[in-house]
Every structure is written in structure tokens, then in C-alpha cells.
Amino acid sequence: MIPRPLIVVLALVLAACGLTRPPSMDAAEEDSFEDDVRTARTLTEEFWKQQFDRLGETYRPIADFIPYSGTSGPSCGGEPSVPNNAFYCPVGHFIAYDQDWMEALWNEMGDGSVYLIIPHEFGHSVQAQLGTGFELNVQMELQADCYAGGTLSALVNSGALTAQPGDENELLLSLAAAGDPTDDWLNPAAHGTAEQRQQAFVQGYRGGVGAC
Numbered sequence: 001m002i003p004r005p006l007i008v009v010l011a012l013v014l015a016a017c018g019l020t021r022p023p024s025m026d027a028a029e030e031d032s033f034e035d036d037v038r039t040a041r042t043l044t045e046e047f048w049k050q051q052f053d054r055l056g057e058t059y060r061p062i063a064d065f066i067p068y069s070g071t072s073g074p075s076c077g078g079e080p081s082v083p084n085n086a087f088y089c090p091v092g093h094f095i096a097y098d099q100d101w102m103e104a105l106w107n108e109m110g111d112g113s114v115y116l117i118i119p120h121e122f123g124h125s126v127q128a129q130l131g132t133g134f135e136l137n138v139q140m141e142l143q144a145d146c147y148a149g150g151t152l153s154a155l156v157n158s159g160a161l162t163a164q165p166g167d168e169n170e171l172l173l174s175l176a177a178a179g180d181p182t183d184d185w186l187n188p189a190a191h192g193t194a195e196q197r198q199q200a201f202v203q204g205y206r207g208g209v210g211a212c
């Protein structure tokens with residue numbers, strides 16, 4: 001299911017960054033799920049603020065960051081939120097996520113899942129701010145995966161995050177499982193195949209968000 005060459009490629013990319021062997025993606029040890037979620041949000045927004053500053057633009061922080069359980073999530077433009085999802089809502093400029101679903105991924109796949117899903121959703125918030133238009137939903141999704149890769153490599157390179165051997169596998173596994181299934185996220189036409197998503201992530205990881 002996960003093509004080996006891409007894992008090798010990403011492993012090489014990570015190895016080339018001179019990564020050491022701390023216990024997790026985080027600089028701090030043994031973070032809780034809540035710690036990881038908070039850190040992923042904070043670092044991702046700091047990263048994008050810097051990117052916008054560099055371009056002389058003003059980054060607009062998201063208006064809200066909303067955990068929910070099951071069907072208790074906020075609606076977006078009249079559409080109810082659904083279980084097992086994370087999404088960016090352009091109408092309210094907020095991100096919401098099913099915390100039970102995300103914590104289950106965190107338990108099963110490791111903290112890499114959180115550091116993929118949250119930067120992916122912030123990628124959508126950046127697309128909205130940049131007014132990026134796409135003919136196909138899949139293009140938008142793959143760019144968000146690319147943005148997530150670019151965000152993570154920048155955070156790893158700056159030392160804000162560290163990665164341990166295995167984190168890259170977590171990330172790639174998460175790509176196959178993660179998404180914002182306001183549409184059918186198992187449908188390759190909606191988000192891209194697992195291989196396409198990995199390629200998009202690696203493209204951003206190697207080339208930075210400018211390559212997306």
C-alpha cells in the first residue's frame with residue numbers, strides 16, 4: 001500500500017537534515033496528544049506568518065481552532081461537520097477537528113499524524129488567503145499536502161521540530177489515512193491516491209512551500 005521508494009526518498013531527505021534521535025517529532029519529550037496538537041498549530045502559524053512577512057503580505061491567523069467529538073462539531077456554511085474529520089472552513093476562517101478521531105490516529109500511528117493533518121488544514125487556510133483557485137478538488141488537496149511537507153521540513157530544518165527514525169513512515173502512513181472528508185476521502189478522485197499524496201508531500205518537503 002505504501003510504495004517503498006518514496007519512504008526511502010523521504011528517509012534520505014530526513015537523513016540529509018542531520019537528524020538525531022530524540023523520542024518524537026517534538027523538541028520536548030513525551031508530549032501528550034494535546035501538547036502535540038497545540039504545538040503543531042502554533043508552529044505552523046508561526047511558519048506561515050514568516051512566509052507572508054517575507055513577501056510583504058499580512059498573514060491572517062485563523063479565527064478559531066475547534067476540537068469536537070462525533071457529530072458535535074461546528075457547521076461550516078450550513079454544512080454540518082462529520083465524525084472522523086478535520087477541516088478548514090473558509091466561511092468562518094477556522095479549523096475544526098474530531099479530537100477522538102485524531103487522538104486515535106495519534107495512538108495508532110504516532111505523533112506524525114498530528115503534524116501532518118494540522119499543517120494540511122492550515123494549507124487550506126493559506127490557499128484561501130492567497131485566493132488560489134483550482135479546477136479540481138484533488139489539485140487543492142495535493143497542494144495542501146505539499147504545503148504540509150514544506151512546513152514540516154522548514155520546522156525540522158529550523159530545529160523547532162526534531163524527527164526520529166520512523167517519523168517519516170508515520171507521516172506517509174498518515175497521508176493514506178488522513179484527510180478532510182467533507183467529501184469522500186477514500187475516493188482517490190477527491191484527495192488523490194496515497195501515492196500522489198506522498199509525492200506531493202515529498203515535493204514540498206524537498207523543495208519547500210515555494211515548490212508547491
Ligand SMILES: [Zn+2]
Pocket residue numbers: 120121124141144179180
Ligand atoms: Zn484537505
